[in-house]
Amino acid sequence: MSVSSLRRFRAAVAAAAVLTAALGVGTSAAHADTAPTTPTQTRFQEPRDLLRALDFDALAADGWTLTDDEEATEVVELVAETTPAPPPAVTPEELTRIVPGIPAEKVEQFIAPLNDAMARSGIDNPVRQAAFIAQLAVESDSFRTFEEYASGRAYEGRADLGNTHPGDGERYKGRGAIQITGRHNYEKVSEHIGVDFVAHPELLAAPENAFTTAAWYWTSRNLNEVADTAGIVRVSELVNGGHHALGRRIDDFKRGLDVLLQP
Known part of the structure; x- marks a missing residue:
């Protein structure tokens, strides 16, 4: 040749x-x-x-x-x-160190869907991964629940969340690893994932959907770029809408960086 x-x-x-x-x-x-x-x-x-x-x-x-x-x-x-190399996966041991409160029996159950969601969504460097896991840890109470503890009545009539039908507040309360909330978000994630979470909102809390839907929320708000440029405080504001548990989110993020940046 x-x-x-x-x-x-x-x-x-x-x-x-x-x-x-x-x-x-x-x-x-x-x-x-x-x-x-x-x-x-x-x-x-x-x-x-x-x-x-x-x-x-x-x-x-x-x-x-x-x-x-x-x-x-x-x-x-x-x-x-x-051929591009796949992003580095977070190991069960690393996840346990980043989120010390995660129940031991949940680590092996959740590590694969967590890594799959990150790989598919460009959450592919330590900053993005640490920011993503930090938000999930707070929103899911250290991966103990994928459904909001509160009843959801506080969201009733919230037009900004698309809750325009009677009962929408409780029906579409926070679910998934990142606590997706409101009829509007349930409709959007249903279109994206191909699962009818509007008719069956409980499916959003199933482990097989919890991380995929969290990754949808993350990418739909361009949070990879936000994590890379604006930092963890701005990421937290876009996930939570305010500064709830901000100190915890920052601490988990810092711990994640410490773990994931180790050689």
């Missing part, structure tokens, strides 16, 4: 890898913004699968060919290099 042809090929492989990552090809589960219907087959399981997806005939017409195993190996290594 000539130098110029190899450069063209490198560009083609890089573009294919980027498009594959951007479109989510290669994951077996549906993205959070689509309703999971039937399981999808994994298409790209390893770098060589991506090579098979490229249009070699068209590339050959452009003047390049793979002439030996050494060049083929170089291409496979190139694909591996251009």
